[in-house]
Amino acid sequence: MRMKETQPSNETQPNKADMAKELCRYLLWHRSEGTQALLQSPAPKPLFKEAGSGPSEKSPSAQSPSAQSLSAQSSAHVPLEEIRAHMGDCRLCKLCRHRRQIVFGAGNPKAELVFVGEGPGADEDAQGIPFVGRAGQLLTKMIEAMHFSRDEVYICNVVKCRPPDNRNPEPDEIEACRPFLRAQLASIRPKVLVALGKFAVHTLLSESTPITKLRGRWREYEGIPLMPTYHPAYLLRNPVEKKNAWLDLQSVMQRLGKPLK
Numbered sequence: 001m002r003m004k005e006t007q008p009s010n011e012t013q014p015n016k017a018d019m020a021k022e023l024c025r026y027l028l029w030h031r032s033e034g035t036q037a038l039l040q041s042p043a044p045k046p047l048f049k050e051a052g053s054g055p056s057e058k059s060p061s062a063q064s065p066s067a068q069s070l071s072a073q074s075s076a077h078v079p080l081e082e083i084r085a086h087m088g089d090c091r092l093c094k095l096c097r098h099r100r101q102i103v104f105g106a107g108n109p110k111a112e113l114v115f116v117g118e119g120p121g122a123d124e125d126a127q128g129i130p131f132v133g134r135a136g137q138l139l140t141k142m143i144e145a146m147h148f149s150r151d152e153v154y155i156c157n158v159v160k161c162r163p164p165d166n167r168n169p170e171p172d173e174i175e176a177c178r179p180f181l182r183a184q185l186a187s188i189r190p191k192v193l194v195a196l197g198k199f200a201v202h203t204l205l206s207e208s209t210p211i212t213k214l215r216g217r218w219r220e221y222e223g224i225p226l227m228p229t230y231h232p233a234y235l236l237r238n239p240v241e242k243k244n245a246w247l248d249l250q251s252v253m254q255r256l257g258k259p260l261k
């Protein structure tokens with residue numbers, strides 16, 4: 001059941017200075033995504049620059065990489081902590097009203113394997129760490145069965161703030177948060193991505209084919225091999241699908257040179 005939306009109290013309403021900061025941040029992100037029409041010159045310095053580019057005489061518009069040129073490679077090496085600092089107390093979407101804290105991500109910033117889920121739940125919201133509830137415990141078991149530890153991999157979500165009443169993230173929320181996910185993946189540049197569940201898969205692949213048809217088939221995200229599979233929360237509700245999920249993960253293990261036993 002979806003929780004009734006309530007008007008935010010005055011305490012949670014951003015003030016004008018906060019709103020100005022958020023607008024600036026929003027424009028900056030759009031600039032990094034190549035949507036130049038939103039900006040009149042001069043624009044704030046983009047978070048991402050083309051690899052190897054130094055100071056330029058080009059116009060602000062020409063200096064900004066297009067969405068295509070902002071491949072994971074070209075925008076790599078922005079440290080995760082810098083991305084997190086850039087987010088600040090993000091209020092780019094309505095999920096900010098209900099969260100306790102932003103759940104950015106956790107794990108090895110140089111991980112060869114990254115798991116992307118949907119969004120934080122109540123436990124994650126309370127602890128500020130992704131995948132720590134029941135579904136998280138199952139994910140931990142899956143990771144360990146793959147001969148990794150949680151510290152060796154990186155785990156994050158499509159949206160960084162908890163949707164109220166654990167509802168699904170809405171399209172505008174996913175879009176608002178997408179640049180942060182993109183920046184994280186560009187920074188880590190893993191060898192393999194595992195997309196957990198339909199929201200992660202659809203967000204990373206920008207398509208809406210049912211997860212049942214996508215799972216188990218290798219795809220690519222910005223040049224990174226991507227394996228779509230079921231979300232651990234779905235597996236808790238449908239344990240019969242664990243077998244298929246394990247097949248997907250074994251394919252990942254093979255790709256990363258891990259022993260299958």
Ligand code: SF4
Pocket residue numbers: 087090091092093094095096102159160161173176177180
């Ligand atoms: S979900 Fe993402 S975009 Fe929305 S407020 Fe949280 S960090 Fe910002």
